[in-house]
Amino acid sequence: MSSPALRLCDLQFSYTRRGPRVIDIAHFALDAGEKVFLKGASGSGKSTLLGLISGILSARAGSIEFAGEDLAQLSPARRDDLRASHMGVIFQLFNLLPYLPVAENILLPTQFSSARHRACLEHGGPTKEGQRILARLGLDPALYWHAKTRDLSVGQQQRVAAARALIGRPKLVLADEPTSALDSDSRDAFIELVKDECAHSGAALLFVSHDASLAQHFDRTVILQELNRSAA
Ligand SMILES: Nc1ncnc2c1ncn2[C@@H]1O[C@H](COP(=O)(O)OP(=O)(O)OP(=O)(O)O)[C@@H](O)[C@H]1O
Numbered sequence: 001m002s003s004p005a006l007r008l009c010d011l012q013f014s015y016t017r018r019g020p021r022v023i024d025i026a027h028f029a030l031d032a033g034e035k036v037f038l039k040g041a042s043g044s045g046k047s048t049l050l051g052l053i054s055g056i057l058s059a060r061a062g063s064i065e066f067a068g069e070d071l072a073q074l075s076p077a078r079r080d081d082l083r084a085s086h087m088g089v090i091f092q093l094f095n096l097l098p099y100l101p102v103a104e105n106i107l108l109p110t111q112f113s114s115a116r117h118r119a120c121l122e123h124g125g126p127t128k129e130g131q132r133i134l135a136r137l138g139l140d141p142a143l144y145w146h147a148k149t150r151d152l153s154v155g156q157q158q159r160v161a162a163a164r165a166l167i168g169r170p171k172l173v174l175a176d177e178p179t180s181a182l183d184s185d186s187r188d189a190f191i192e193l194v195k196d197e198c199a200h201s202g203a204a205l206l207f208v209s210h211d212a213s214l215a216q217h218f219d220r221t222v223i224l225q226e227l228n229r230s231a232a
């Protein structure tokens with residue numbers, strides 16, 4: 001048995017001190033290399049949970065073990081470092097820099113993290129690796145590498161966001177509704193490519209959606225309302 005890539009214990013979170021508890025999870029673990037589908041209704045707390053795991057939000061109680069550290073005990077700056085070095089996050093609203101070219105958006109993690117820069121050097125360098133991933137996701141680098149990100153369609157921007165998350169072989173990939181702008185054929189192809197890239201680099205994948213039909217692509221499905229003791 002490999003050790004888990006991620007382990008949550010008694011994790012609690014609310015946005016305000018007196019506000020409702022949005023997350024209350026006794027236990028959840030993701031094995032190294034495992035690909036898990038996290039399903040949940042709109043408003044059930046999926047993006048909030050990914051915010052906690054990626055260290056953007058601070059837990060109010062409990063632990064989030066990742067890469068030998070408990071994120072709940074770390075400063076926000078140290079959590080930012082861990083995320084930059086070891087996590088690839090595809091945000092629900094992409095968080096791309098629209099005025100920059102596609103290339104600069106994809107290469108950003110390799111500029112923030114020497115670990116991710118080094119991982120690219122083993123495969124021909126950041127540009128070669130970024131272009132390889134972009135091509136795998138169905139966007140021809142000859143046409144799109146230098147394009148302004150805001151000139152791409154929403155579905156194309158979603159693929160740029162995925163390439164940015166995958167570059168530099170992060171240990172954990174978190175994907176928040178990354179297929180919402182894709183038609184069903186491109187959606188299935190996109191999921192298979194993200195899974196292939198994760199398998200290629202040995203990354204664990206936590207893929208979030210409310211669309212139950214996507215569950216077939218994954219090793220295991222977890223329903224957030226069943227995991228979360230605070231669910232209505
Ligand atoms: N910044 C915030 N401040 C206060 N409450 C918030 C904030 N963000 C989310 N919430 C609340 O937390 C709950 C969970 O929201 P979250 O965005 O995690 O749901 P979700 O499962 O990702 O939904 P969706 O499928 O619509 O993306 C909701 O009740 C929401 O109103």
Ligand SMILES: [Mg+2]
Pocket residue numbers: 046047048092176
């Ligand atoms: Mg959400």
